[in-house]
Amino acid sequence: MQKQRTVAFHTLGCKLNFSETSTLSRLLESEGFVKKHFDDTADVYVINTCSVTDNADKECRYLVRRIQRKAPESLVVITGCYAQLKPEEIANIPGVDLVLGAAEKFNIVKHISELVKGDSTKICSCEIEEVTGFNSSYSAHDRTRTFLKVQDGCDYTCSFCTIPKARGKSRSDSIENVIRNVEEIAKTSVREIVLTGVNLGDFGKGPDGNKKNNEEFLHLLQQLDKIEGIDRYRISSIEPNLLTQEIIEFVAQSKRVMPHFHIPLQSGSDTILGLMKRRYKRDLYSEKVELIKKTMPHCSIGVDVIVGFPGETDEYFKETFDFLHSLDVSYLHVFTYSERPDTSALNLKPVVPIHVRNERNKKLRNLSFMKLQYFTQQHVGSNRKVLFEIFEKDGMMEGYTDNYIRISTSYKKEWANEIIDWRV
Ligand code: SF4
CATH class of the missing domain: 3.30.750.210 (Transcription Regulator spoIIAA)
Structure with a gap:
């Protein structure tokens, strides 16, 4: 009897990558592959990369090295955003057998079936302009x-x-x-x-x-x-x-x-928004927040914001801080700007020193903490519906209200994966 081949996945980056990894896994499992944990030994390893991660190349190299130490005979496939952006760079990482760009990742079954360990690294990628289709x-x-x-x-x-x-x-x-x-x-x-x-x-x-x-x-x-x-x-x-x-x-x-929106703001300074080439000014943003809160006072609003973008002086950062401080939003996701190859922001000056970027990040994270506390406090005593997750950890279970307040309570089996009326 032929031995079933095994495959293990590692995903870097966003939710989109996670959903795509699941689909790649389903494709391979439907062809008879057995899924393994990434720490286990497998015949094929697939790393779904991200270009937004600061150290995409370092992380990728580290993971490939780990595989090589553990299972030098296994096939290593790299796909995802970083594979599309820098296919040659990835192909040069010792131990990589196949690089799959955006157009080819969902043809993974065919590509793996043609792969032989020891052959030179295969790159299956085209110019991004040629990528069409939706999976x-x-x-x-x-x-x-x-x-x-x-x-x-x-x-x-x-x-x-x-x-x-x-x-x-x-x-x-x-x-x-x-x-x-x-x-x-x-x-x-x-x-x-x-x-x-x-x-x-x-x-x-x-x-x-x-x-x-x-x-x-x-x-x-x-x-x-x-x-x-x-x-x-x-x-x-x-x-x-x-x-x-x-x-x-x-x-x-x-x-x-x-009742939950996540709305990227990126900066509260119109000058910086212009340099970022965003398609709105801050007034439009605050109008949207006001409209949401007028229509749904209990709505949760999360905000993405970038600190340390080139040209962000102390004054412009203060504009962002004050703007966010005044907005009725519930939490922030704070990103520290980092230079990306082939982006037009690389030409912008002055560059903000790293330690200043980090200080600004800290200030906004503190603000986020206060916003979240304030938002949660406003709902204490109110009745909301909580969808509890199935996991039990140290006798506890967790879930989210409709408006995205995280609830943690003692584990009750009958509440797992159920929506429960809850007094916050
Ligand atoms: S809206 Fe801007 S930040 Fe978001 S994916 Fe498009 S280009 Fe990138």
């Missing part, structure tokens, strides 16, 4: 929640960002296909779906990047809201200029789309 993906490591990719790529040109070069132009799934996937997911124990994409609000462009059938993100939400079997949807992140009044009003009356 739907959803994550499968959690029985309560799944991340469903409905959109990929981005047509924006933010000056700090390499994602459009790694993932190509904006493309989406059709609403019909998303519904099909959601109906599949609804047959499992999953209760919550996080809609994921690179630029979700730009949903509606077909696999070739053109808008054909007038589908919009709002239409997607309206259709998903009707499907039985899924209790909750969350919108992973949406650009402020694409978050329309109609979307906000729809979420406010929906039973299934949760």
Whole structure:
């Protein structure tokens, strides 16, 4: 009898990568591969890389070295954003057998079947402009929640960002296909779906990047809201200029789309927003926050912000701090700017010293802590619905309210994967 081949995965980066790794895993498992933990010995190792991580190349080298020490005869496949951006650089890492760019990653089964250990490293990658098509993906490591990719790529040109070069132009799934996937997911124990994409609000462009059938993100939400079997949807992140009044009003009356938005701001200074080539000014951002809070006072709002962008003087940073301080938002995700090859921000001056970037990061993280405490305090004593996760750790279990307050309590088996009325 032929021995079954084994495969192990390691994912770096965002939720989109995690959902795609799950799909790659399903593709290989349907071909008879048995999935192993990354720390175990496997015949094939797949590393799904990220270009946003500071040390993508270092991390990748480290992981390949680990595999080589443990299983020198195994095949090593590198895919993901970093593989698209720097295929040659990756191919030069000793021990790598195959580099799969954005267009080829979902043909992984075919590529692995043609691979022989010891041959020279194979690069299967094309120019990002040639990448078309949409591969739907959803994550499968959690029985309560799944991340469903409905959109990929981005047509924006933010000056700090390499994602459009790694993932190509904006493309989406059709609403019909998303519904099909959601109906599949609804047959499992999953209760919550996080809609994921690179630029979700730009949903509606077909696999070739053109808008054909007038589908919009709002239409997607309206259709998903009707499907039985899924209790909750969350919108992973949406650009402020694409978050329309109609979307906000729809979420406010929906039973299934949760009162929770994550809206990238990046800077509270109009000058820096201009240098970043963002498509809004801060007034638009505060208008959106005000509209959300007027329509749903209990809504949670998370904010992405970058500190230390070139040209961010003390004064501009203070503008960002004061702006965020005044905004009725619930928490911040703070990123420290770091230089990325092939981005136009590299030409901007003056560069902010690293220690200043770190100090600013700390200041905003402290602000985030206070914002979160304040938001949570506002809801103490109120009744909210909590979806508890299945995991037990040290006798405790955790879950989120509809408006994204994390609840931790003693483990009760009958609450696992259930929605419970909760007094915060
Ligand atoms: S909107 Fe800007 S930051 Fe976001 S993926 Fe597109 S280019 Fe990058």
